[in-house]
Each structure stands twice: as structure tokens, then as C-alpha cells.
Amino acid sequence: MKNLRPELIALLKKGSCTPRLSKLAAKTHSKATTIHYNIKQLESQGVIKTYKAVFDYKKVDAGFCTFVLVNLDKKEYKSPEDIGSMLAEYPEIESIDIITGEWEMLLKVRTKDISQYYEFSKKVLSLRGIERTQSLNSLFQIKTEFVKMQ
Amino acid sequence: MKNLRPELIALLKKGSCTPRLSKLAAKTHSKATTIHYNIKQLESQGVIKTYKAVFDYKKVDAGFCTFVLVNLDKKEYKSPEDIGSMLAEYPEIESIDIITGEWEMLLKVRTKDISQYYEFSKKVLSLRGIERTQSLNSLFQIKTEFVKMQ
DNA sequence: TTAAAATTTGAAAATAATTCAATAAGAGTT
DNA sequence: AACTCTTATTGAATTATTTTCAAATTTTAA
Known part of the structure; x- marks a missing residue:
């Protein structure tokens, strides 16, 4: 059994995450499909570079x-x-x-x-x-x- | 229709994202449930502070x-x-x-x-x-x- | 006012995450 | 090596979320 931690941390440090559409929809009082549309736009326009973790x-x-x-x-x-x-x-x-x-x-x-x-x-x-x-x-x-x- | 962009950007700057377990599982050649277990551990130990977007x-x-x-x-x-x-x-x-x-x-x-x-x-x-x-x-x-x- | 473009939405389908019990692996003891 | 205890992995089923797509609405510009 290998220790997954270092590998996970290295991946999460730079990416391998995704926006939580359902949460964003709730917080902005809009529908998940609307958020989906807006996020795809931000991504395709290069506004968003990546989604990542922040560590202690x-x-x-x-x-x-x-x-x-x-x-x-x-x-x-x-x-x-x-x-x-x-x-x-x-x-x-x-x-x-x-x-x-x-x-x-x-x-x-x-x-x-x-x-x-x-x-x-x-x-x-x-x-x-x-x-x-x-x-x-x-x-x-x-x-x-x-x-x-x- | 209000402009969602500023609100989405403000939320994504600090959080409102989530790790993509399926992607991490593929990249580490393990199962999604294994990744789930490991990530929950990192979260509960306070190793991971948040998941967020990085912008241009x-x-x-x-x-x-x-x-x-x-x-x-x-x-x-x-x-x-x-x-x-x-x-x-x-x-x-x-x-x-x-x-x-x-x-x-x-x-x-x-x-x-x-x-x-x-x-x-x-x-x-x-x-x-x-x-x-x-x-x-x-x-x-x-x-x-x-x-x-x- | 009207036509075109951009955005929002709902319903359905496709993916993905979560739960949980069973199994397996490792660590420590005798 | 056999045993026990703890920790980690897995598969199957459930639940939740994302994605697709067509229709409706709103905005923009003429």
C-alpha cells in the first residue's frame, strides 16, 4: 500500500478541483444551470486558470x-x-x-x-x-x- | 438580470470549489472511494484549508x-x-x-x-x-x- | 419596434460523490 | 509465525450533482 498523501497534495496544489455549482447557485440565488453557463464562459475566456486547494x-x-x-x-x-x-x-x-x-x-x-x-x-x-x-x-x-x- | 460575474469571482477567489475525486482517482491509479477516504482525512486534520480558483x-x-x-x-x-x-x-x-x-x-x-x-x-x-x-x-x-x- | 444575440431556465440524461459493510494491509505483541 | 488491533482500500447501492439541450426570457443594437 503506497502512501497517497504526497501525490494528492502535489496534484491539489496546482489543480484537480472543480467549482461547486450547487453551492454557488444557492449562494447567488440562481439555478445550477445558470452557474454552469457562466462558469463555462469564464473558463473558455481564460479568466479562470485552474481550481486548486490551499493548505495549512x-x-x-x-x-x-x-x-x-x-x-x-x-x-x-x-x-x-x-x-x-x-x-x-x-x-x-x-x-x-x-x-x-x-x-x-x-x-x-x-x-x-x-x-x-x-x-x-x-x-x-x-x-x-x-x-x-x-x-x-x-x-x-x-x-x-x-x-x-x- | 444581474451580472453574476463579480459575485462568482469573489466566491471562487476564496472557496466554493471541491476536489475532483474521479480525476484524482484516475491520476493516482486508485479508486474514487479510496481518494474520498484520504481527502476527508486531510480535511478533518486541517491540512486542507479550502478549494479555490486561480484567475488570470x-x-x-x-x-x-x-x-x-x-x-x-x-x-x-x-x-x-x-x-x-x-x-x-x-x-x-x-x-x-x-x-x-x-x-x-x-x-x-x-x-x-x-x-x-x-x-x-x-x-x-x-x-x-x-x-x-x-x-x-x-x-x-x-x-x-x-x-x-x- | 423589431431583429439578433446573449442569458436563464426546466426536464432528462449522464456522471460523480457518498455511505457503509466487507475485505485487506500494516503494526505491534507474544 | 500467529494473533490482535488499527488503519486503509474496495465494491455495491444510494444519493447528489453536473451536463446537455431545447424553450423561454432578457438584453442589445439598429
Whole structure:
């Protein structure tokens, strides 16, 4: 018997969910078929990207959250998007933004703990094109992904 | 006939979704009843907070994304969590973290455009307890909420 | 006012989730 | 290894939800 949990968590983190039409119908005082029509429209217009789960990240070995400000080495890459899409493959990285100001990129990273973060940083933050980084540690999360924690 | 879209988007942003057991069963080569059992367990243990939609935020009037570093006025509040939970009520705020370093708090804010951000900042970033802020603008989003954009 | 397009709805059909009892697998003890 | 206890998986039946589709309604634009 294999442990399904890690596989389920990985799938739910990015998708494998669906809107609850009956609940939405009740909350908006309309019929399920009307919601169905409206949701299909949002989906086909690309308004909705996916449906996913939000976790208590402490309980899925991702309780250590770090924001990483990144300076990119202009000589080493074609465009910030190129490094960005490489980084996007790492499951530890929750978000990647190209930003204004002193730093070119901001990452949000989730690992189990500080030592797993150290492993991540050795592996990822030394990639060609990444010149310098500064990390800000999250001590406490009040809201994530529009969802209040606690 | 009222326009359901804004109401649906607001609901889906925080919840009103459900895991697709049949899909998860297929992907993990197990039975739907097994997935059902495992998911109920994750839910009752508080591992899963909610199921929600991820949007193309440009298409839901929230394409302008800003990270706000915040210094808190120690005289004005009991604890950072108190200001945090006040801020958590604003629908424009995607995430709130208490962080290490020069700044005490990091917000991620989504508005329609720069002028709506200005309205937000006048309304919210002048609340008692917020001493000083610095905002970093997102020029391009590569990944959000663990989901690759584009 | 009228015609066309977009949205809502109801009924029926198709899928999917839930319940529950039986079975199987794993963990720990003797 | 045999036994017991606990945890996890499964199949069958029930219940609930989603999907389809045609008809009706509402909105938009001329």
C-alpha cells in the first residue's frame, strides 16, 4: 500500500478541483444551470486558470516561507522571463515576479524548515544568471492566496 | 438580470470549489472511494484549508500587482497580528506576512491599475499603526499561487 | 419596434460523490 | 509465525450533482 498523501497534495496544489455549482447557485440565488453557463464562459475566456486547494502549509512540510529578492546578471540571460520559467519548475517556489526597483525579481519560496531552505538555495539560487539575492523570512502568515490563515 | 460575474469571482477567489475525486482517482491509479477516504482525512486534520480558483488577474480587474514593505509604529498597536487581521479584510490584499529584517510586514496587493492602487494606498496604508511603506511593483508575473501563468 | 444575440431556465440524461459493510494491509505483541 | 488491533482500500447501492439541450426570457443594437 503506497502512501497517497504526497501525490494528492502535489496534484491539489496546482489543480484537480472543480467549482461547486450547487453551492454557488444557492449562494447567488440562481439555478445550477445558470452557474454552469457562466462558469463555462469564464473558463473558455481564460479568466479562470485552474481550481486548486490551499493548505495549512505547516502540515504539508512547507511551513518555512521565504521571500527572495534577486539581482539578475544581465550578461548571462536573454530575458528575465527565461530565468523565470526555469525557476517556475521548482515545486518549492510559490510565486515569481519581475519587479521594479533595486532588485529585478521577487520569489516566494516554501520549504519544510531552514535547513531545507539552505538545500534549496544551494541548488537554485546559484544558477547562472542569478547574481545576488537577499532573503526575507516570514515569521507569521496572516493571509495567503486571498485566504485567511488560522 | 444581474451580472453574476463579480459575485462568482469573489466566491471562487476564496472557496466554493471541491476536489475532483474521479480525476484524482484516475491520476493516482486508485479508486474514487479510496481518494474520498484520504481527502476527508486531510480535511478533518486541517491540512486542507479550502478549494479555490486561480484567475488570470488581468481579466478580473486585478492585473496591477504590488508588494508593499511596511514599517509598523510600535506605539500604536498591541501586536503585528492585530493590524494584520484588520488588513486581511481588504479584498485587494492577497497575502500578509510578518517578516524578518528592516521591515516588519510584507503585503501583496492586487488592484486594477495604478490609480486604483493609489486609492487603495490612501485608504489602507495610512491606517494607525502603519508608519512607513515602500512598494515594489510587479512588472510581470511568471508564477502565482504555485500556478504558472501564461 | 423589431431583429439578433446573449442569458436563464426546466426536464432528462449522464456522471460523480457518498455511505457503509466487507475485505485487506500494516503494526505491534507474544 | 500467529494473533490482535488499527488503519486503509474496495465494491455495491444510494444519493447528489453536473451536463446537455431545447424553450423561454432578457438584453442589445439598429
